[in-house]
Amino acid sequence: GAVVSQHPSWVICKSGTSVKIECRSLDFQATTMFWYRQFPKQSLMLMATSNEGSKATYEQGVEKDKFLINHASLTLSTLTVTSAHPEDSSFYICSASLQGAWNEQFFGPGTRLTVL
């Protein structure tokens, strides 16, 4: 089946630093990738939709200058949390859609970010 990986799986950083999270589709080409954020015991909140080769579409309330998304290839999207603060600590999950099968999404294992 389609596999999506994320790296790193867990990251701890100091306040003010930037952290990059990678999302890769391992065995398929993903024209669209999605980034979600999940707080403890809460649902997934869509942050942005990322299409290969174009700018990401951010959901209302998500700061595009703080959460930089790059989708440079059909197998890789990155989320960079810039100048991270403790309130950015969360579980970040990406998903990817198969090219030509837009109704199917495959989720990565998630990245836990802790900002001290």
Added chain:
Amino acid sequence: AQSVAQPEDQVNVAEGNPLTVKCTYSVSGNPYLFWYVQYPNRGLQFLLKYITGDNLVKGSYGFEAEFNKSQTSFHLKKPSALVSDSALYFCAVRDQAGTALIFGKGTTLSVSS
């Protein structure tokens, strides 16, 4: 606007008993409905989906869900619960025009032995 409601924060069942996790939705047009399961500190695992066709959908690990258009519901069911089914369950919806999934708040299923 699309929305999903999971009215129960937690469902408790004894092992071997049937389980139901409720989900209702609101979407314009025909819905695409999904159930995912999440174990602690892990990503989401796909269980099943309804796109079209039979209202009763069978998925992974013995789970099934019934699409009810008149009640706008898509409840998740399993005839006999296992302790290993204990996890967080999410219902999600997308309309035909959309691409992103809209998730319910999640329901924690606890199966006791």
